[in-house]
Amino acid sequence: MKALLLTEYKNLEVTDVDEPAVGPDDVLVQVEACGICGSDIHGYDGSSGRRIPPLVMGHEAAGNVVRTGENVTDLKPGDAVTFDSMVSCGQCDFCRSGHQNLCDNRMVLGVSCGDYRRHGAFAERISVPRRIVYRLPDGLPLEHAALVEAVSVAVHAANVTPITLGDTAVVVGAGMIGLLTIQAVRAAGASRVIAIDINDRRLKVAQDVGATDVINSSQVDAVQTVIQMTDGRGADVAMEVVGMTPTVQTAIESVRKGGCVTLVGNVTPTIDLPLQSVVTREIRLQGTCGCNGEYPQCIDMMARGIIDVRPLITQKITLAQGPEWFDRLYKGDPDQMKVIVCPQT
């Protein structure tokens, strides 16, 4: 079958690879859509150390069942499905206490590091264990379903945040995850969502997906604006979706005493934290990582239109266009959010 193979760092080729093996508990899926993730781009040049060539990358996918292993009785050819990008072990303390996202032994599809290699979904077909597969409801386009991983990050972030009905939420950063987070905190009860970014085009999309107010922090003092908008009080919660000192500080100073700042972004290893402000105002900073079992809920919310991913899909490409688009995204393209590879086109 055809696949997009990382033959060496910074070199992708569309080539023929072996059909994947289908074990007794596996499902063979014909991939219709697979999103290019930021982690794929980081793997492309070897900087993450987690995509050692040769490797087929790709873990954000949806498609149709081709056939199933002998132990799989509840799926049949033609069923529309998506699957978890992450496989947790089910045995460690974290898995047993219901925190699969913190699993000590998790493995990711489309990744290779050291002695571990698991080919991904930038290919015509992929074989995955039944227990990470989710059937899709009628009417949910496969290219939307391919974004469930991104949606689940935003939904998990909202779930770990103490939101009360009618709260005011600030979302700092209106990139792809930020735009989904805006939708997630609205769905979780925030009646006012203030989006902060430095890019007016993103802020326009933010309004389209449900932000009630937007602030361009390159033009005005974002913290002061939030304080004014909330009659001097500050927001109840803030979602930080960037991960740098200025944005984290904006999030912290935007919330009221007793508020919560949920930390989603982490591009910087270390930041400057205003400790006294956090302590004397009794702020909670809540790290959040990946998702924890929220796929079924995310699929349901996408099918019902509660979360709308359409504004985030900026491009659909063929396998053949893969090398060119990886190169373009690697160099940076501020106009792109999610690029979807459609291996059957």
Place this chain on the structure above:
Amino acid sequence: MKALLLTEYKNLEVTDVDEPAVGPDDVLVQVEACGICGSDIHGYDGSSGRRIPPLVMGHEAAGNVVRTGENVTDLKPGDAVTFDSMVSCGQCDFCRSGHQNLCDNRMVLGVSCGDYRRHGAFAERISVPRRIVYRLPDGLPLEHAALVEAVSVAVHAANVTPITLGDTAVVVGAGMIGLLTIQAVRAAGASRVIAIDINDRRLKVAQDVGATDVINSSQVDAVQTVIQMTDGRGADVAMEVVGMTPTVQTAIESVRKGGCVTLVGNVTPTIDLPLQSVVTREIRLQGTCGCNGEYPQCIDMMARGIIDVRPLITQKITLAQGPEWFDRLYKGDPDQMKVIVCPQT
């Protein structure tokens, strides 16, 4: 001024009463809309013991500021306002720990019992303490604002319920509070809301306000239907808005292991509880009473259209029509939800 006076039990008269006194911390409000509450109907015949005649009832009101006491500097004539129906003491342990709804010394407008009498809002004007008054945003009709008490009961019920994004919620009872509860749990993150009632007309309204599924429990086995709808698992939470043995049991048997049943309805003093089912399935039953500081959030959500009270207002009447309509509601009128008295018409 004109007022609707309860002269003796079961007798209301529109008559002239003294203008209310306006103390230094008070606000005089011209009443434009005041809803008839179930508790007013219970007071009408003396059965509740809390409306000893002569009394002007009415506590669910909105209107415009006429003038303010000398210490009130942040409201001016013409401002649109509503006010809390309940005045908490601010001093008891419950108030100090943030539970005004559990206040040891709370007083209600439009109530008289023993040596306490506080005339209500079925009158042209009412005087209320500044600290219970809330200014209304532009564009929120006063007759909608008069329903904020009912909205706040539903919103508080949702706030004491552990709802996660994408949850399935059951609401047992689609009367006025039930219809608002449907909206509140959706706004709080439930993506699927199953309404249960015995009245198809109410279930139709339930769908209009956001129920995704409805069950007429006089026609099918409601519990079995919920179990089927949830693939054998049960709902995550249930809101019980009636308060009788069969409806509480329906709520309990509809939720999954580990689920929560929030108890809003309480028409029956005592019910039969399936204790073993609650214990062995680790169910939480959460009583909820009134609201606890949620008025500003409720006003905001009504103004933004997140909670829509229009389907609940079934009649608007004049003061003069008050006696006739109290009589009608006292006898029972299944077609009515909220009847609004408009004293200026």
Place this chain on the structure above:
Amino acid sequence: MKALLLTEYKNLEVTDVDEPAVGPDDVLVQVEACGICGSDIHGYDGSSGRRIPPLVMGHEAAGNVVRTGENVTDLKPGDAVTFDSMVSCGQCDFCRSGHQNLCDNRMVLGVSCGDYRRHGAFAERISVPRRIVYRLPDGLPLEHAALVEAVSVAVHAANVTPITLGDTAVVVGAGMIGLLTIQAVRAAGASRVIAIDINDRRLKVAQDVGATDVINSSQVDAVQTVIQMTDGRGADVAMEVVGMTPTVQTAIESVRKGGCVTLVGNVTPTIDLPLQSVVTREIRLQGTCGCNGEYPQCIDMMARGIIDVRPLITQKITLAQGPEWFDRLYKGDPDQMKVIVCPQT
């Protein structure tokens, strides 16, 4: 080897049975102590339907490792261990979300029902899967470790109860689980623990294990006494460890507005619930069932003396004495709490 075999209902015999098979992931344990559980007594006469003869019962055990299957590398002969009485599936939604106690497919040692039969620990040796085995710290007597299941029920009950430092807790029922619950809520932060029972001897033990106050409800009005002891306010939480209408009502009326009643006992299928009191006082009723991963914490607290099981062990017997003692417990012996079978004596 010797075992205590239920040959038919109400008939136990000490007899020779086959050595248990030791699979590759199993551990063979020489049983030094195995408690007689209430569920064993219920199984003895067939009333529970879960101990179909012939069966070796017993699931509350501790002992020493004899040998291990080939895949078990982290335990060696002579290690002191105890093990979970319950084996959860690890696959169902409840297991995956960290609620093993609610597992859809859990199995219990020493139980047989229909096509499932798993011999228990009233025997010289038992074979159990490695993943349910816990190594014991030095200095914890094996006969104490045999009570970890009972301890874990009390600890889990305390963990699902919202206890704040310095709270007042009521514990209704001072039997074995009640006496452990007293210790658990004290360890969880309650500085005052009021034990209620109708038996002065039990109440004396309650004081010995940490109850700060005791009430004999056959002699005084328990609710009124609690209200007086708390200056008219009521307790913050109550633990109900019986499961009958009068005791549940005592628990409910003993807590303050906004309080929590944790339901541990469930001897009665259905009780009368004072619904209006629960709703208007915003009480939380929290069912609790078994334990959920708390074994390591319980073992640690027992080893440190935070939870003391010694007052609960009222008798130690040999295998040979088993038939006589089952008969005695079946007829009811109010002086007995936990009877421990020691198969090596």
Place this chain on the structure above:
Amino acid sequence: MKALLLTEYKNLEVTDVDEPAVGPDDVLVQVEACGICGSDIHGYDGSSGRRIPPLVMGHEAAGNVVRTGENVTDLKPGDAVTFDSMVSCGQCDFCRSGHQNLCDNRMVLGVSCGDYRRHGAFAERISVPRRIVYRLPDGLPLEHAALVEAVSVAVHAANVTPITLGDTAVVVGAGMIGLLTIQAVRAAGASRVIAIDINDRRLKVAQDVGATDVINSSQVDAVQTVIQMTDGRGADVAMEVVGMTPTVQTAIESVRKGGCVTLVGNVTPTIDLPLQSVVTREIRLQGTCGCNGEYPQCIDMMARGIIDVRPLITQKITLAQGPEWFDRLYKGDPDQMKVIVCPQT
């Protein structure tokens, strides 16, 4: 009466001042013990800007009622009492939602800043509003009661931390608040408490008050030691009671994935935060400030011996010794924890 007057920065004099006025809602207290707080030392040289001379400082006091204002009917001369150091307004959003410690308008005894001046308790007598006074139980020495503010800080810190029975807690910093925090987290359910400090003498006291393990971080790698002590997992929670980059980082790296670090210390305005570690391990950082209504619970726990302040009282002095001891503490005396001024001696 005699008082210790701050006449100018860095100059205290024992002098005669006017008897305090006793308003209708006030209580006149004969001060028997008043602790010197760190904030008094910071006020001594004017660096905090909150003790503008002339001022009588002192807010951590206990004593006996001398007489009461006319509206105070529930206290009588001779009653042993302590009082809150902080007076919240009862009106702002934070007070109304039960967060007095976050009050927008709180005032502190023994403080003067701008147009606000409220003399404190380094004097023979002080007058305080009834609503901040707490009666003391028999048998609690007044010099112990003077430490209730410090105790309440530790208890509040434990209350905002999610502690489960049997958890392992790390406490970084074994000064006065650290030693109380060790006791608070034990009382709240942590069965293992690991104290970290650079001073062996403090660590010895830490063990005396209940730390199960101690680590001198100047001699070993504290994080590695915690990880080893917890079998590679990390502690469940950490309490940071210093407020500097290295100690906060020690706290963060000591906790397991999903753990909580409660931030009590705040000597440094800004620190370096390992953001990626916090986000990818889903850590919660919880600021905590002062206490929130915990005085009654703290008094109860002190009276019951659950929290023991005796090891923290390193010196008792007379008013006359005040100037000399302020000077000594201002220069720094590592041997001192709490110095108590006894104005009647």
